[in-house]
Amino acid sequence: MEEKIVAFVNDQISSNQTDEKIEAQDDLLGGGILDSLGMMRLISFIETEFGIKVPPEDMTIENFINIETITGYISSK
Amino acid sequence: MNFSLTDEQQAYKEKVIEFAQNELNTSYTERDRDSVFSREDWEKCAKFGLQGLATPTAYGGSADEVNILTATVAMEGFGYGCKDNGLAFGLNAQMWTVQFPIAQFGTESQKKKFLPKLAAGTWIGCHALTEPNAGSDVYSMETTATKVDGGYILNGSKRYITFAPISDVVLVFVKTNPKLGKWGMSAFLVEKGMEGFTAGLNRPKMGLRTVPFGDLFFEDCFVPDENLLGKEGAGWAITNSSLEHDRCTILAGQLGAMEYQLEETIKFVKDRKQFGQAISQFQSVSNRIANMKLRIETSRLLLYKVAWLKSQGASTMMESALLKLHLSESFVDSSLDAIRNHGGHGYLSENEIERNLRDAVGGVIYAGTSDIQRNIISKLLGL
Ligand SMILES: Cc1cc2nc3c(=O)[nH]c(=O)nc-3n(C[C@H](O)[C@H](O)[C@H](O)COP(=O)(O)OP(=O)(O)OC[C@H]3O[C@@H](n4cnc5c(N)ncnc54)[C@H](O)[C@@H]3O)c2cc1C
Numbered sequence A: 001m002e003e004k005i006v007a008f009v010n011d012q013i014s015s016n017q018t019d020e021k022i023e024a025q026d027d028l029l030g031g032g033i034l035d036s037l038g039m040m041r042l043i044s045f046i047e048t049e050f051g052i053k054v055p056p057e058d059m060t061i062e063n064f065i066n067i068e069t070i071t072g073y074i075s076s077k
Numbered sequence B: 001m002n003f004s005l006t007d008e009q010q011a012y013k014e015k016v017i018e019f020a021q022n023e024l025n026t027s028y029t030e031r032d033r034d035s036v037f038s039r040e041d042w043e044k045c046a047k048f049g050l051q052g053l054a055t056p057t058a059y060g061g062s063a064d065e066v067n068i069l070t071a072t073v074a075m076e077g078f079g080y081g082c083k084d085n086g087l088a089f090g091l092n093a094q095m096w097t098v099q100f101p102i103a104q105f106g107t108e109s110q111k112k113k114f115l116p117k118l119a120a121g122t123w124i125g126c127h128a129l130t131e132p133n134a135g136s137d138v139y140s141m142e143t144t145a146t147k148v149d150g151g152y153i154l155n156g157s158k159r160y161i162t163f164a165p166i167s168d169v170v171l172v173f174v175k176t177n178p179k180l181g182k183w184g185m186s187a188f189l190v191e192k193g194m195e196g197f198t199a200g201l202n203r204p205k206m207g208l209r210t211v212p213f214g215d216l217f218f219e220d221c222f223v224p225d226e227n228l229l230g231k232e233g234a235g236w237a238i239t240n241s242s243l244e245h246d247r248c249t250i251l252a253g254q255l256g257a258m259e260y261q262l263e264e265t266i267k268f269v270k271d272r273k274q275f276g277q278a279i280s281q282f283q284s285v286s287n288r289i290a291n292m293k294l295r296i297e298t299s300r301l302l303l304y305k306v307a308w309l310k311s312q313g314a315s316t317m318m319e320s321a322l323l324k325l326h327l328s329e330s331f332v333d334s335s336l337d338a339i340r341n342h343g344g345h346g347y348l349s350e351n352e353i354e355r356n357l358r359d360a361v362g363g364v365i366y367a368g369t370s371d372i373q374r375n376i377i378s379k380l381l382g383l
Helices: A002-015 A036-050 A067-076 B007-024 B028-034 B039-048 B068-081 B085-105 B108-120 B178-184 B235-249 B252-271 B283-311 B317-342 B354-364 B370-380
Strands: B125-128 B144-148 B151-162 B169-175 B185-191 B197-199 B213-224
Touching: A002 A036, A002 A067, A036 A067, A036 B235, A036 B317, A036 B370, B007 B039, B007 B068, B039 B085, B068 B085, B068 B235, B068 B252, B068 B283, B085 B108, B085 B125, B085 B151, B085 B169, B085 B185, B085 B235, B085 B252, B085 B354, B125 B151, B144 B169, B151 B169, B151 B185, B169 B213, B169 B235, B178 B185, B185 B213, B185 B235, B235 B252, B235 B283, B235 B317, B252 B283, B252 B317, B252 B354, B283 B317, B317 B354, B317 B370
Parallel strands: B125 B169
Antiparallel strands: B144 B151, B151 B213, B169 B185, B197 B213
């Protein structure tokens, strides 16, 4: 699960023209790795890839700050 | 693939058109000239149930569950029947960027306190994101909320806010923790009369003049904990969700307006004679009519697609951006074509042709400019 998300996010980053690869603890949205649209795309990807629905109320820092919390959130669904 | 409306949706759309044509179309030319809002029409809309479309019945609304498809079709009918484009715009702004987020993110007591009054038309609400230094780059906002015992202290200002001068409640977005970037943004429900909160006067503008518009100021304004909407940091999720809905329905009214604009233009070009024949016989004139029709049909396809996707709970980032861009730009282009086909008659304010152009221009700016929509589209295409 983590690898798939990392791969997706790295695609996002490469579109932002950075060579650095992300770590599971990096703050994606707050740290500027993903912009708002990138985060929405990631959520959309997660919904399709893992067959879950992410309601707007769940789009919080606790669930989506980094890849580690995202995988925790997906597993809890 | 079936794009037809259900009998129920078609019947409701017709009811909305009839209501708007019979109950609302008075004094709007004078109010457009003088920038005056009609509270009376607002209340009539509420009584008819329009504001209620964005609120569940349990909180004074008109549907068990908010149905975006029905609401979109209703607002298309409203735009067709009601000549006051500002009213359609104001209704949508409150319904999708104030009522809807409260229904979606609010606590039980917030829903009970605000939604019945907003749905009944006794209260008016606005949604305040834009600031002097944060327009398209909205997340660079500078208004802050600092935690204190029992609540927060808000400081800063907002501008270009629809309904700001007359709002009873403001859904305002502020930074609660600037260090957290986009996660550090929160939403508060600030009520008229709260100490430290003031609204500026109505600011004259190019179009949509029948809806008041202006600035909001927060100076050491104390807002109690119970007025925080969603969790601290939920501002990002709230704006994303409500703006996507807003982009869908806010333009439905414009589509309705484009429909009556085409009908009126066709009637005019058939009646008006020059060089011994109806001007509709000149291909330059009829080509503009054909373009107006094409814009309506392509806009409708995009609108219904977004509304349908939203009603299925799907994300519509690409489709909403395409819709917002195409429909708003189409209304501007068609309004210019309507004026061109009417000649001098179209340029005179008293003939009510030029008003649509002035009203249309706001559409390419609010809820993300056309440039921003193009950025979203190209980014989603991997550029
Ligand atoms: C009728 C109307 C009603 C409104 N109602 C509300 C409301 O209720 N609540 C609210 O919060 N706001 C409201 N607004 C404000 C509106 O959302 C902003 O005007 C809009 O987001 C643009 O911001 P700005 O005016 O600061 O322009 P700027 O962001 O300064 O843009 C100026 C120009 O630069 C371009 N530009 C900026 N950044 C980029 C970029 N990255 N790429 C390409 N081009 C770019 C823009 O497209 C534009 O052409 C309303 C505006 C209007 C006209």
